[in-house]
Amino acid sequence: MHRSRLALAAAVVLPAVLLAGGCGDPGGLRGAGATPTAEAPTRLWPKLPLPSTAAEDYGTVESVPVKGVDVPDGDLHQADPVTVVKTDFDKNPGTYDRADAVYKETVRQLADCDGGQVGDAKCPVLKAYYRDLTGDGKDDLIVGVRLARGHAENLDIRAYAMEKRQLTQIMAMSDSVLGVELAGREVIVRAVSGMQDYEYRTVWSWDPHRGAMLPTTDEIVRSPNAPKRKPSRKPDPGASTRPVPSPSDGR
Known part of the structure; x- marks a missing residue:
């Protein structure tokens, strides 16, 4: 018998044994009340024409x-890690314009890493972390970069893997980050929301078909400790971010 079934059988037989022994507990199975009837989803506006363009999302990942x-x-x-980041920023500006002040200042600050340690006041590259994100049995590299003055609250997060003996950027995003966590092979990014007492929580997971980390879950959740201010969102190099909101939409 399967182990779980043995446990279930023991749980059912034990009350009967206790009852036979004169225990005051009547034992036996007890109803948990009525169970709601399952309902299939109701499709709204079934005759809508197919869209001709893709919906707004994080962009091309x-x-x-x-x-x-x-x-x-x-x-x-x-x-x-510093060499990896400096080379990536130099060769892959992504959605940053090379003339953009934040991009230029961040690149300048990256040059200061030559004379400083990772994570110190002069070097915007934070401590590197390693985790097998792709499932190939080899550790991948995860780095964070504090963006330049005026956007220092924003963190640029990138992940790198070795794909066919080639160093490859498999994730890049930037946001007003509250915290970053690793859970198994997933990267969870918590970011500031313009809605008081809430935060954004995005789960990035490896997609073998795309060959990159994708934002597979993006939700807004209650967070009483979140800063009570509106974030400043900036498109990030080489990957996805949410569309930059206007001040009127609260995000």
């Missing part, structure tokens, strides 16, 4: 090769 970085033996633990 794709992997991007990062050339010119030495990765000894293909082990990302042996690669210099």
Whole structure:
């Protein structure tokens, strides 16, 4: 018998044994009340024509090769995270315009990392973390970059993998980040919401068909400790972000 079924059988037999032994508890199964009837989803406006354009979303999420970085033996633990980030920012500006003041200032600050340690006041690159996000048995590299002055509250988060012996950016996003967590092979990003006492929570998961991390879950949840202010959102390089809201829409 399956282990779970044995446990269930023991749970049913035990009250009967106690009753036979003169225990005051009558035992037996008890009803939990009426069960709601399951209902199929109701489709609204079934005759709507098919849309001709894609809906607004995070944008195009794709992997991007990062050339010119030495990765000894293909082990990302042996690669210099600062070199990876500097090369990526230089070669893959993504949605940033190279003339954009924030982009230019962030690149300038990255140059300061040559004389400072990762995570100190001079270097905007935070401590690197490693986790197998793709499921290939090899650790991938996850880095955070504090954006330049005026956008210092925003954090640029990027992940890199070795794909066919090529260093590849598999995730990039930027937001007013409250916190970042790793859960299994998923990256969970908590960000400021313009709605008081709420925050955004986005789960990024590996998609083998796309060959990149995708925002598979994006929700707004109650968070009494969230800052009571509206965030400043900025499109990020090389990947997705939510559409930048107007001040009137509260996000």
